[in-house]
Amino acid sequence: MSSIQSNHPASPLIRIENLCKSYSLQDANGKTITNQVLFDINLTINPGEFVAIMGHSGSGKSTLMNILGCLDTPTSGSFWLSGKNVAVLSSDELARIRNQNIGFVFQGFNLLKRMTALDNVAIPLLYAGISRSNSRKQALEFLRRTGLESFAMHQPNQLSGGQQQRVAISRALINHPPLILADEPTGNLDTHTSREIMLLFQQLNRDEGITIVLVTHENDIAAYAKRLIRLKDGYIIVDKNNAAETNLHEAV
Numbered sequence: 614m615s616s617i618q619s620n621h622p623a624s625p626l627i628r629i630e631n632l633c634k635s636y637s638l639q640d641a642n643g644k645t646i647t648n649q650v651l652f653d654i655n656l657t658i659n660p661g662e663f664v665a666i667m668g669h670s671g672s673g674k675s676t677l678m679n680i681l682g683c684l685d686t687p688t689s690g691s692f693w694l695s696g697k698n699v700a701v702l703s704s705d706e707l708a709r710i711r712n713q714n715i716g717f718v719f720q721g722f723n724l725l726k727r728m729t730a731l732d733n734v735a736i737p738l739l740y741a742g743i744s745r746s747n748s749r750k751q752a753l754e755f756l757r758r759t760g761l762e763s764f765a766m767h768q769p770n771q772l773s774g775g776q777q778q779r780v781a782i783s784r785a786l787i788n789h790p791p792l793i794l795a796d797e798p799t800g801n802l803d804t805h806t807s808r809e810i811m812l813l814f815q816q817l818n819r820d821e822g823i824t825i826v827l828v829t830h831e832n833d834i835a836a837y838a839k840r841l842i843r844l845k846d847g848y849i850i851v852d853k854n855n856a857a858e859t860n861l862h863e864a865v
């Protein structure tokens with residue numbers, strides 16, 4: 614397909630048009646049943662935005678995040694990431710786009726248990742072919758930025774939940790992605806630690822212009838974002854500016 618067809622004329626960071634997603638499952642009799650999870654999603658996210666996606670369990674938040682992260686594909690509709698039509702990319706190109714454009718943060722931290730914090734953060738650079746010593750040097754710099762420099766040689770089980778999430782955020786940042794996708798990043802953390810992690814996201818957004826899309830079902834957490842999107846049964850039912858955004862400077 615030509616680049617004219619595969620590139621969207623205006624290039625926001627994320628552009629989604631008329632996107633639907635269905636899963637096909639086999640029932641007990643081997644009959645295929647289709648479960649539609651996302652319905653006619655239209656969404657534009659520009660560089661520098663901080664978006665919270667809210668909704669009850671099962672409303673399609675993670676499904677949408679997996680599509681945004683190029684970990685899953687839509688059933689119909691279009692998705693452009695940084696102006697590129699994701700549907701026409703080869704799996705190598707997709708892997709490269711993911712590696713260069715997106716930092717992932719998950720509820721369960723997803724750290725490798727037998728590795729130090731330093732090596733967990735260095736992993737994306739090692740995958741990109743950078744030497745171990747150079748990767749570790751850069752990883753230490755990112756641990757410093759999230760306040761964890763002195764924990765570099767600790768393994769995940771020697772760190773608190775909040776510290777483990779900081780390691781995961783450092784790992785997400787190390788390739789300088791313009792976009793961070795975080796699916797319930799505070800879901801396993803207590804209120805105080807959740808607040809610290811949200812302040813860190815807010816700082817990364819405000820001071821470094823990193824675009825953040827974060828899933829939560831908690832109002833207190835969503836309050837740190839500049840824009841709120843609410844999903845209900847697979848439909849976007851609210852998309853608005855967050856006038857009552859919790860202010861970093863007031864909250865500290």
Ligand SMILES: Nc1ncnc2c1ncn2[C@@H]1O[C@H](COP(=O)(O)OP(=O)(O)O)[C@@H](O)[C@H]1O
Binds near residue numbers: 636648650669672677
């Ligand atoms: N891989 C899958 N196969 C089949 N159904 C799925 C799959 N992933 C999610 N679903 C279904 O899609 C719906 C939305 O799930 P999900 O996006 O995880 O919701 P949320 O993150 O808002 O809790 C649920 O009904 C869930 O069972």
Ligand SMILES: [Mg+2]
Binds near residue numbers: 674675676
């Ligand atoms: Mg989910």
